[in-house]
Amino acid sequence: SQQGEEDPQALSIQEGENATMNCSYKTSINNLQWYRQNSGRGLVHLILIRSNEREKHSGRLRVTLDTSKKSSSLLITASRAADTASYFCATHIDYKLSFGAGTTVTVRA
Amino acid sequence: DAGITQSPRHKVTETGTPVTLRCHQTENHRYMYWYRQDPGHGLRLIHYSYGVKDTDKGEVSDGYSVSRSKTEDFLLTLESATSSQTSVYFCAISETTNEKLFFGSGTQLSVL
Numbered sequence: 001s002q003q004g005e006e007d008p009q010a011l012s013i014q015e016g017e018n019a020t021m022n023c024s025y026k027t028s029i030n031n032l033q034w035y036r037q038n039s040g041r042g043l044v045h046l047i048l049i050r051s052n053e054r055e056k057h058s059g060r061l062r063v064t065l066d067t068s069k070k071s072s073s074l075l076i077t078a079s080r081a082a083d084t085a086s087y088f089c090a091t092h093i094d095y096k097l098s099f100g101a102g103t104t105v106t107v108r109a
Numbered sequence: 110d111a112g113i114t115q116s117p118r119h120k121v122t123e124t125g126t127p128v129t130l131r132c133h134q135t136e137n138h139r140y141m142y143w144y145r146q147d148p149g150h151g152l153r154l155i156h157y158s159y160g161v162k163d164t165d166k167g168e169v170s171d172g173y174s175v176s177r178s179k180t181e182d183f184l185l186t187l188e189s190a191t192s193s194q195t196s197v198y199f200c201a202i203s204e205t206t207n208e209k210l211f212f213g214s215g216t217q218l219s220v221l
Binding site for chain 1 (some may be wrong): 113117144149150151152153154167168173201206207209210211212213214215
């Protein structure tokens with residue numbers, strides 16, 4: 001069963017706009033990770049946030065974690081066509097890493 | 110793709126035949142994983158390895174076996190392929206357990 005669930009399932013935005021997607025999970029985590037998957041390719045690790053952290057940045061990416069609400073958000077600022085991809089959250093619980101079903105982001109030129 | 114090679118990239122096989130997928134890494138990472146990806150299910154862990162000859166089951170291990178005789182190679186075997194095993198299979202590696210996984214390009218397997 002999926003531990004993390006992304007919302008929305010799909011997102012379409014204009015180039016230059018920001019994209020926000022959320023991940024909710026059910027039990028306490030060690031860390032939460034975000035991955036990107038371009039069509040037909042493997043997943044690429046974007047960012048890892050530990051359970052004692054609240055916010056992390058990496059370039060145009062900003063991730064927040066609210067352990068009291070058991071949720072995380074991924075913000076992509078100033079989106080580009082190359083950001084078109086599926087984005088997955090993965091929750092590390094005990095010795096297992098569980099992936100959600102993903103958010104598909106389409107950036108229109 | 111971070112020194113990970115999966116082979117074959119595509120395979121079509123018949124129900125009941127054995128199939129072996131290979132994952133080869135050049136990063137010398139300790140941990141290796143096999144996932145399958147199906148629409149609506151995200152990625153699900155099949156088996157993983159935490160060292161040579163050290164493997165354990167994931168959440169969807171029935172019908173699959175693995176072997177790791179060398180640090181760089183992790184094999185996934187479908188003992189007797191079924192149509193429900195039609196999927197995209199990804200190998201991944203990491204230096205520390207379940208953190209910052211690097212993924213291969215995947216194997217598209219069709220079982221007819």
